[in-house]
Amino acid sequence: MKTRRLGEWLEITIPMKWEGFTIERIMKKEWNVPRKLLHKFRTEKMVTLNGVSKHWKQTTVQSGETLRVRVFEPQPLQVTPSYIDIDVVYEDDHLLVVNKPVGMFTHPSQPEQSDTLVNAVAFYFQMNGFEASPKYVHRLDRDTSGAVLFAKHDLAIAMLGEQLKKRDIQRTYIAWVEGKIKPSHGTINEPIGKDRHHAVRRRVSQGGQEAETSYSLLHYESAENASLIKLQLKSGRTHQIRVHMSYIGYPLLGDELYGGKKNLSGHQALHGAKLAFIHPFTEEKVECLAMPGGTSIFKPEHVRLLEQR
Known part of the structure; x- marks a missing residue:
């Protein structure tokens, strides 16, 4: 799937397999956009075809046309950013995979807590000019290290959440x-x-x-x-x-x-040594290896054994 970011908009070049689909079918069936987000996209005209807001049920798309969805709009930060070094394993406009160290909670359990992975990722977002709160797709126990997947916007978290529910994230x-x-x-x-x-x-x-x-x-x-x-x-x-x-x-x-x-x-x-999933937008397979470091009981060669078996 050919995609690119244009400011606050995600642009998708309509693939042949979507030929003749309505915009509504793409939103509901292909992407499984949740009801609340569907309502927002529709009422705030956050979806366009070839630069024009169209009727979702009546408009069919053709291969090569451009569908744009406003997914990168700035959002209020709902967690306290904290400067904590993080090990980024994978990143693009939609997703972030971070290697969580042992002894760190994935997310705050109290409003005043600010030493979790979510707080650290919030700071990372802020320093890189990304105005949004980190949305974790899954969690790890405090004393379990490894790869944690984050989404950068509401559509990404909805689509990845659906993959997780269907057990499509390995x-x-x-x-x-x-x-x-x-x-x-x-x-x-x-x-x-x-x-x-x-x-x-x-x-x-x-x-x-x-x-x-x-x-x-x-x-x-x-x-x-x-x-x-x-x-x-x-x-x-x-x-x-x-x-x-x-x-x-x-x-x-x-x-x-x-x-x-x-x-x-x-x-x-x-x-948590490895994450593998199909990217929700590009549809390419993503595989991430999280290498242990520091005083971990695990060594990088232990993770590499996964690729040999």
């Missing part, structure tokens, strides 16, 4: 677990619910939400009796990887909440 993690995992690959399909006896902990529970985790062995470290594994989720439940691995007898290193032994890092050994 998130790949690496983890160190205790022992030599057997079998070397498998799928855990067990529902997860809250633990009635603990405010934070989750547990496998037949009354919980469905959850599926696939894993495979990347490397066994005999000196530490620990397995480095690759994990992929077909759902995104709270603490899903930690609960499932503990359930089958291989808790994450350092994950004391779920039966893991205490280690020097003081937290679970889990890293």
Whole structure:
């Protein structure tokens, strides 16, 4: 899909596959624009065809014509910007992928909190002249490092949110677990619910939400009796990887909440190493690798193993 930014407008060259579609079909069926945003686009004449505002239901588009949507209008900042260095993995006009460090919350839980990844990205936006609040597509636990996907405008967050709901955004993690995992690959399909006896902990529970985790062995470290594994989720439940691995007898290193032994890092050994998805506007495949750094228990070579398997 051929697209470009023109000031506050996104311009799309109509592809052959949209030939004869109405503007309304493109907005509702191809892009799944939510109702509230549809209403805004329509009433404020934020969609044009060849530079002219047209009737959505009556106007059909032809290949090569230009559709413009005003998605980059300035928006009030709803979070306090904080100067914190961030590791940008991928960026374009619509999206930002940031490598979250261990020990940082993804977003504020209190209005006065200003040391989260969202606060840091807000500052990054401000310094780069982008007037909008960061919109995270998914979250990571405070003590899980790795790639977090942000959208830069309302249409992008709506489209990426739909992809996430349909499980079209592939998130790949690496983890160190205790022992030599057997079998070397498998799928855990067990529902997860809250633990009635603990405010934070989750547990496998037949009354919980469905959850599926696939894993495979990347490397066994005999000196530490620990397995480095690759994990992929077909759902995104709270603490899903930690609960499932503990359930089958291989808790994450350092994950004391779920039966893991205490280690020097003081937290679970889990890293969101890779994001893969289809770009909502260009329709190109985007793959992002988040390399661990600093004092992380993981090394870049651990992430590179994903590309070799």
